Amino acid sequence: MTKTPLTNTGFYSESPRSGVLGWLLSTDHKRIGMMYLGCITTMFIVAAALGLAMRLQLFTPGQHIMTAQTYNATFTVHGIIMIFLFIIPSIPAAFGNLLLPIQIGARDVFFPKINLLSWYLYIIGAILAVLAIFTGTGAPDTGWTFYVPFSTQTSTNVSLAALAAFMLGFSSILTGINFVTTIHRLRAEGMGWGRLPLFVWTLYATAWIQVLATPMLGITLVLVMLERFFGAGLFDVASGGDPILFQHLFWIYSHPAVYIMILPAMGVISEIIPTFSRKPLFGYWAMAISSLAIAFAGSLVWAHHMYASGMSDFAILVFSLLTFIVAIPSAIKIFNWISTLYKGSIELAPPMLYALAFILQFAIGGLGGLALGAAAADIHLHDTTFVVGHFHYTMFGGTGFAFFAALHYWLPKFTGRMYNHKIAFIAWGLLFVGFNTTYMAMQAVGIQGMPRRYYDYLPEFQTLNMVSTIGSWVLAAGLIVMFVNLLNGMRNGRPIRMNPWGGATLEWQVPSPPPMLNFGKEDPVVTRGPYDYKGVKADEF
Amino acid sequence: MSFEHRDDTGDRFGMWLFLYTEVILFSGLFILYAIALTTYPQEYITASNKLNIWFGAANTVVLLTSSLTIALAITAIQRNQIRLCISLCVATIGLAFVFLINKYFEWSHEISLGIYPASETLRDMGPGVTSFFNLYYFTAGLHGLHVLIGATLITVVAVMVAKGKVTSDRYVLLENSALYWHLVDLVWIFLFPLYYLII
Numbered sequence: 001m002t003k004t005p006l007t008n009t010g011f012y013s014e015s016p017r018s019g020v021l022g023w024l025l026s027t028d029h030k031r032i033g034m035m036y037l038g039c040i041t042t043m044f045i046v047a048a049a050l051g052l053a054m055r056l057q058l059f060t061p062g063q064h065i066m067t068a069q070t071y072n073a074t075f076t077v078h079g080i081i082m083i084f085l086f087i088i089p090s091i092p093a094a095f096g097n098l099l100l101p102i103q104i105g106a107r108d109v110f111f112p113k114i115n116l117l118s119w120y121l122y123i124i125g126a127i128l129a130v131l132a133i134f135t136g137t138g139a140p141d142t143g144w145t146f147y148v149p150f151s152t153q154t155s156t157n158v159s160l161a162a163l164a165a166f167m168l169g170f171s172s173i174l175t176g177i178n179f180v181t182t183i184h185r186l187r188a189e190g191m192g193w194g195r196l197p198l199f200v201w202t203l204y205a206t207a208w209i210q211v212l213a214t215p216m217l218g219i220t221l222v223l224v225m226l227e228r229f230f231g232a233g234l235f236d237v238a239s240g241g242d243p244i245l246f247q248h249l250f251w252i253y254s255h256p257a258v259y260i261m262i263l264p265a266m267g268v269i270s271e272i273i274p275t276f277s278r279k280p281l282f283g284y285w286a287m288a289i290s291s292l293a294i295a296f297a298g299s300l301v302w303a304h305h306m307y308a309s310g311m312s313d314f315a316i317l318v319f320s321l322l323t324f325i326v327a328i329p330s331a332i333k334i335f336n337w338i339s340t341l342y343k344g345s346i347e348l349a350p351p352m353l354y355a356l357a358f359i360l361q362f363a364i365g366g367l368g369g370l371a372l373g374a375a376a377a378d379i380h381l382h383d384t385t386f387v388v389g390h391f392h393y394t395m396f397g398g399t400g401f402a403f404f405a406a407l408h409y410w411l412p413k414f415t416g417r418m419y420n421h422k423i424a425f426i427a428w429g430l431l432f433v434g435f436n437t438t439y440m441a442m443q444a445v446g447i448q449g450m451p452r453r454y455y456d457y458l459p460e461f462q463t464l465n466m467v468s469t470i471g472s473w474v475l476a477a478g479l480i481v482m483f484v485n486l487l488n489g490m491r492n493g494r495p496i497r498m499n500p501w502g503g504a505t506l507e508w509q510v511p512s513p514p515p516m517l518n519f520g521k522e523d524p525v526v527t528r529g530p531y532d533y534k535g536v537k538a539d540e541f
Numbered sequence: 542m543s544f545e546h547r548d549d550t551g552d553r554f555g556m557w558l559f560l561y562t563e564v565i566l567f568s569g570l571f572i573l574y575a576i577a578l579t580t581y582p583q584e585y586i587t588a589s590n591k592l593n594i595w596f597g598a599a600n601t602v603v604l605l606t607s608s609l610t611i612a613l614a615i616t617a618i619q620r621n622q623i624r625l626c627i628s629l630c631v632a633t634i635g636l637a638f639v640f641l642i643n644k645y646f647e648w649s650h651e652i653s654l655g656i657y658p659a660s661e662t663l664r665d666m667g668p669g670v671t672s673f674f675n676l677y678y679f680t681a682g683l684h685g686l687h688v689l690i691g692a693t694l695i696t697v698v699a700v701m702v703a704k705g706k707v708t709s710d711r712y713v714l715l716e717n718s719a720l721y722w723h724l725v726d727l728v729w730i731f732l733f734p735l736y737y738l739i740i
Contacts, residue, residue, distance in 0.1 A: 110548075110551055110555065111555060173559075173562050176558075177555055177558040177559055177562075178555070180558055181551055181554050181555040181558065184551070184554060185548055185550070185551035185554065186551075211558050211561060211562055212561060212562075212565060213565075214562070215562045215563070215565040215566040215569075216565055216566075216568075216569050218566055219566050219567075219569035219570060220569060222683075223569075223679070226658075226679060230658045230659055231658070231659035232658035232659050232675045232678075232679070233659070233671075233675065234573060234672070234675050234676065234679070237668070238668060239664075239668055239671045239672060239675060240577060240580070240581060240584075240667075240668030240669050240670075240671050240672025240673075240675075241573075241577075241672060241675075242576065242580075245572075245573060245576060248572075249569055249572065249573075
């Protein structure tokens with residue numbers, strides 16, 4: 001295929017500064033979004049490689065490629081990078097920045113300079129995290145949860161890793177403040193709350209969690225650092241502290257954080273399903289309100305991570321009940337997506353395939369969550385690889401696949417070029433099969449009793465572990481094919497016009513890639529809803 | 542290429558969101574305090590009696606006065622009294638330093654008695670008293686850091702007022718700094734009774 005030059009280069013060529021500084025000092029939301037996308041994808045590949053190494057160690061029992069200490073450091077660093085540097089910022093920071101202003105008809109976010117500051121804080125956090133691995137007394141080995149007392153006593157580089165997470169938290173808070181303010185103050189004329197695309201609604205719910213929950217992580221990590229530096233011991237029984245309190249404070253943030261991870265993913269799916277069904281989203285308000293309901297109810301369930309910590313039975317009962325309540329708005333979403341598909345004119349384009357895989361995998365992960373939320377089942381499943389399988393189903397099978405769906409859906413918009421669809425289908429097939437093999441086997445072996453975070457295991461767990469590891473190879477092959485295809489599409493793909501998919505939201509009414517000010521000199525006036533497909537046609541490409 | 546855009550309400554809205562995050566940052570420490578107080582009620586009274594109430598009371602008066610001066614600074618700029626506005630900002634910064642100097646003498650005194658995190662003296666006093674002083678140092682320390690940040694912020698704004706970048710029809714930056722300063726004041730209003738006045 002010969003490369004066709006783009007007739008329109010949009011925000012890539014319009015900038016007050018040229019060259020690298022035009023990116024590093026740019027306050028344009030699209031440039032910042034693309035920088036986030038690059039960094040986040042890199043971090044994902046690094047952490048995925050660590051995950052593959054762990055699976056390789058677990059291929060057969062015994063020590064092969066890593067020692068117990070290396071294995072501990074590997075799952076810790078895999079967790080820290082995946083959670084704080086990939087999933088939390090993945091969709092909100094990268095796609096949120098790229099799309100939020102355009103989707104509400106604005107020229108930029110409300111605080112563009114603070115937006116750039118968030119990006120720099122992200123980069124500082126990333127650098128500190130990498131330094132924590134390679135400098136000092138060895139990579140942190142506490143798991144991404146930094147549980148005390150181990151995290152205050154281990155000689156490894158926990159302080160630096162905690163500082164990295166603190167910085168990333170600060171970055172996340174500033175993005176949250178920016179998005180809430182943007183959605184309140186910068187909607188274009190005619191863009192009422194009832195016309196917001198669902199992606200914006202989920203970003204809104206997410207941003208509130210970022211604002212209200214993240215500071216709790218900040219103070220908790222600061223206290224761990226203080227304990228390490230001054231030996232003061234606010235979580236130390238001998239000094240009148242309580243290690244269980246650390247778990248409470250940590251999960252007060254970190255449980256809502258899983259909704260920071262999943263809500264924007266649900267927003268992505270809510271955009272893709274209607275576009276490729278050629279039907280308005282079923283139950284718009286139910287979808288919008290359920291996003292806020294998940295954010296609210298999800299903030300009250302943190303102690304369901306601690307059933308085995310010696311909490312009172314009454315507390316367990318309350319948190320178990322609240323956990324079940326979160327399933328209601330989540331189920332509303334699943335049913336509404338399926339109702340949107342019903343009798344739709346479904347087109348199985350690559351983004352749609354990822355979205356459908358999301359629904360299946362998120363449903364499996366969500367139902368597994370109910371098994372863990374029930375106290376009786378949790379006592380058996382606690383700290384087994386079932387838990388690991390469960391959250392990979394929601395976080396990777398859910399958010400990860402939604403991230404891939406978003407890449408396939410929106411990347412052409414921002415690069416102006418389309419990737420190869422046939423290869424995208426192959427990549428999707430490999431990812432789908434590889435993912436489900438890896439993590440279903442992991443869940444199954446967890447039910448049999450295999451504990452998580454162990455580098456070695458009993459011989460009876462070998463078959464399922466081998467299946468899981470082989471699945472991880474298929475998964476890795478899928479990732480390689482997908483990223484190569486997307487990268488190739490960005491550079492050499494066929495140029496597209498405004499609306500390759502026939503979407504009705506505002507980003508499909510501006511050129512691809514969009515110009516610096518998004519809508520030219522005139523402010524846009526919105527006259528139709530986000531899922532009103534009447535008269536909207538997809539461009540040929 | 543740049544697109545001029547102004548929305549003071551939005552700027553204030555963003556600041557309020559930021560203040561929520563600050564409240565939650567401190568609330569982590571308040572949770573720890575609440576749990577420890579119910580676990581060691583008697584020890585907390587003993588420990589509280591070791592603090593010098595006059596230092597705390599003086600600092601409360603200082604911070605309340607500084608909240609007044611910064612509020613007056615906003616009124617001054619609204620009436621276009623630039624010099625008065627700058628003097629009031631300087632007064633606020635001055636009071637912030639009085640607060641910190643006071644804190645310095647208070648802490649020096651306590652440290653000279655051997656009361657500081659992870660000290661031998663503290664360990665001998667038992668877990669309840671230790672937890673009180675750990676929380677006291679970290680909460681007051683975090684608050685002191687906020688006093689310093691607030692004073693820096695007001696200094697920057699005062700310079701901008703002097704340079705004419707913050708004016709009588711564009712003073713949202715001063716308002717936001719004042720909001721931050723009131724939060725610093727408010728946190729102290731909770732710290733003072735919790736640490737100095739428990740009986």
